[in-house]
Amino acid sequence: MLPPPLPTTLDASIAAGLVKQHGRLQPLDERQAVLCDASIERVQPSWRPALDAALAEWLALPKEVTGLSLIAVYARGSIVRGLALEGISDVDTLGFATVSHSDADSELKAWQSRGSERARRMRSAYPFCSGLEMRLVCVPERSSLGGWLRGDAAAPASLADTQLRALDAFRLASQAVCLHGSDLVPRLPPPVPRPRLVLEQSADLARASRAVAALAVQGSSDKALAVARWAAKRALRAGMELAAADYGAFSRDLLPCHRAISAVLGQPAGNRSLLVLQLACMPEEEVARHGGGEAVAARLIHAAGRLAQACDTPVVLRGMASEIAPVGRALWNLDTLPTLLPRGRVRVSPSPTFTFVRERHPLCRSGAYPLPSRVCEAMSGSEFVARIGLAAGGLPPLFYPAGERYYMQADLPAETIQAGRVPALWRSLLDSPAQPLRLWVSTRGATTPLHFDSADSFLAQMRGSKRVTFFPPAALRGLYPYPADHPLHRRARPSLYAAPDERAEDYPRFSEAAAVAQTIELHEGDVVIFPRNWWHNVETTSALSVSVGCRFV
Known part of the structure; x- marks a missing residue:
């Protein structure tokens, strides 16, 4: 027998008792950071004894583990936000400690093994509470993170991304209250929502x-x-x-x-x-x-x-490009480019539009299909700088006598940026192997017209700016793609720069696609991560643009 139908609207779901009218938004400040709404004053009176009992469990910990120093204890989540529900909410706590004794590992494992026993005591004493969570972050006293937890003057002022994740820093700063010890939150970065989950x-x-x-x-x-x-x-x-x-x-x-x-x-x-x-x-x-x-x-x-x-969907990480290399003119300039990339692949076009074409396609090789762009497989960095016209020089055209534009699309030498420096946050949803990091260098107006990639990708804007317009895979019908056997396979026929009336006449379904398009302005230091099969048009909007990208195949 089929299950009964569910309501089709939120209001009907609430009226039917399927969804509780429960929860609260936390505003973002001018930095786009979440404003913490947790406080001891928000704790409902009936939950205060349960919170005190949880703290008592934490204060007993140093007696159970030799050489352990309890730095801080926090309560987080629904109770300290005043949103606890009887029979549903548990007491969610987080403790930070350092340890100096070599026998601590076995004692810590013994303490952790008694977690279900502590939760049973909590439920027995406070039947309205669903349980007790005591998550412990315990690190060696002499480690870098241990020094930071203690507030040592010699400890680093900021933490690496892996250390911040170990501390659960985002939740700590956005929905937790310090119950005991030294409050760590003032030393943490602002809790800006990032696409982690x-x-x-x-x-x-x-x-x-x-x-x-x-x-x-x-x-x-x-x-x-x-x-x-x-x-x-x-x-x-x-x-x-x-x-x-x-x-x-x-x-x-x-x-x-x-x-x-x-x-x-x-x-x-x-x-x-x-x-x-x-x-x-x-x-x-x-x-x-x-x-x-x-x-x-x-x-x-x-x-x-x-x-x-x-x-x-595509995700923008503002200001995150510096995680793989310094951002800006100091590293990414015309003087350093020949050193960073002694030789690499450059696409050449007779116009600012750089349309990728399968040059080995039979129609192209026979001359039946004129090539909209060509590739120079091994141009030196010095020659590229001269040809883009931003430095002294003046070289004859390579393929198009009437005039040429140039777009570097070259694999970065491994020593320039180590692939291991790419944060896990940027990696493929499918955790697939990556192609080599690629350097993209272009000048104002250079455009890669609408196309899709068959792999998840990221693009980090190291200098300058770009405008990227995305269309979801579902917009395919309105993009009039070239067939699989065409030299321009994976490309769309409509141009975003065509006169609207002409485009509407030639491609009447394009309006369907345009209705679901989204445009992202990539500024210096930004990163965009986007899934496979998302159509995108990329336009350089600064005098010089330098990007680092990667595809996961």
Whole structure:
């Protein structure tokens, strides 16, 4: 028998009791950082004793682990934001410590193994509480992070990305309160929402899907549903990460996440988000009506996967290019270019439009199809600088006597930027192997017309600026692509620079595609990560542009 239909609107879902009117947005400040709304004053009176009991557990820790110094203890999440729900919320805490004794590992493992016992004590003393989470970040006293935690004068002022992730710095700064010890938050970077969960979704969903299937075989439907709900929450929060900057606010609460997804990411994502929200928040009596925990878990995993597909969209990381190399004129200039790239591939065009063409295609080799651009496979950096006209020089044209423009599209030597310096955050959603890092150098007006890549990619703007216009894969019908056997395969026929009336006459469905296009201004220091099969037009908007890109094949 088919499960009963679910409401098709949020208001109807709330009225039916499937979704609670619960949660709160956190505004972003002028830096686009989340304003923390957690405080001790917001804790509901009935939850204060449970919070005190959790702190008592933490204060007992140094007696159980030799050489451990407890630096700080935080409470985070719904309780300190005044949003705790009886029977649903747990006491979520985070502790930071350093350790100096060599026997600490075994003692720490013993303490961690007693976590379920501590949670049972909490539930027994406070039945309205669903449990106790005590996450410990414990590092060697003499380590770099240990020195930072203690506030040593010799410790680094800033932390590496891996260290910030270990501290869960974003959540610490955006929704936590210090209960004991030294408050670390003033020394952390502003909590600017970054697309972290979205880059982990593929692996998360695959892992959750396997776990749900295995638990279903074991007959553990309640555990299967819990795993599926975990994956669903991460899918909704991943969508919130993508929407936050345009929405002007952030939240980890599921209802505000759905509202942000619907407002920013479009109707398809909003519809899928609503289904995930309904299934993730469904009361137990409704779970039974919809076939039980196993059936709802399987449906929820599928719905979360479809939401992830709808949220598979280009992501801009403002100011993040400096993570792989210094940004700006000091490194990326016409004097250093010949040293950075002694020799590389350069595309040559008779106009500012650089259309990639398969030069070895039979039509091109026979001369039946005129080449819109040509490639010089090994131009020296010095010659390129002379030819782009921004330095003294004047060389004869290579292919087009009437005039030429030049666009460097060359593999970077491994010693220039080590591939290992590319942050994990930028890597492919599929964690595929990467091509060599590529250097893109162009002058104002240089344009790569509409095309798509068959691999996930990133582009880091090291100097100057570019304008990138994206079209989702679903816009294919309105882009009139060349067929697979054409020299311009993976290219679109319409030009973004054509007269609108002429384009409408030649390509009447282009208006459908234009309605879902998004334009991103890439400024010096910015990075854009975009999925495979997204159509894009790239235009250089500064006198000189230098970008570093990579594709994951």
